[in-house]
Amino acid sequence: MNRRALLTSFAILPALGAPSFLAAQEIETSSEPVQKKWPIADQFYPREVRVKPNLAVGSIIVVSDKFFLYHVTAPGKAMRYGVAVGKNELKFRGQAVVGRKVEWPSWKPTPEMIERDPKYAKYADGMPGGPQNPLGARALYLYQNGRDTAIRIHGTTAPSSIGHAVSNGCLRMVNDHVIALFDQVPVGTPVTVY
Structure with a gap:
């Protein structure tokens, strides 16, 4: 394990405010260096890590x-x-479940989004799914008590936003990464956001 990866893994320990479910040691998945395909920091590429064994699989x-x-x-x-x-x-903070999954989802800004930023008004009637859509290639719709929260785990047309607090509440991922997650996660999967 390189020093940067080790320090990054320590950075997510409870002493710094993160939940205590994580252990400090990462598992090496490959001796190959990260191949930079996206304009994101190395630590934001997919990596297998250790967590406490009592966490629910899936x-x-x-x-x-x-x-x-x-x-x-x-x-x-x-x-x-x-x-x-x-x-x-x-x-967004709290617990939810994946209530719906969509490939190349359409997008419609909420009235609150339009109020905060009037540039979204031109999409008030919605935008069809596709490569230019801000929800990217896949979306996991988060529900609480059977109701849509309007929060999504979704792809993005702006991969350089990964590692930043910039969205209107949703959780953005690089399209390749959200596709991999989408393929592994069924409807009903529990989601906890700290």
Whole structure:
């Protein structure tokens, strides 16, 4: 393990405010260096990491302040991805489930989004799915008590936003990464966002 990866893994320990489900040691998945395909920092590329073994296999956990999403793949193991999160006043926190999954989703800004930023008004009737759509290639729709929260885990047309608090509340991933997650996660998957 290189020094940067080790320090990054320590950075997510509870002493710095993150939940205590993470262990400090990463599992090496490859001796190959990260191949830079996207304009994101190395730590935001997918990586297998250790987590506490009592976490529910299949669940998703997001640590917003660290810009990481964890998909628990086996007892004590998770795939870690980088995400962009909501701006400070728009961060979603809490528990939800994946209530719906959509490939190349359409997008319609909420009235609140239009009020905050009038440039979205031109999309008030919606925007069809496709490569220019801000939801990217895939979207996991988060529900609470059977109701859509309007929060999504989705792809992005702006991969350089990964690792930043810039969205209107949703959790953005690089399109390749959200496709990989989408293919592994069924409807009903529990999601916890810290």
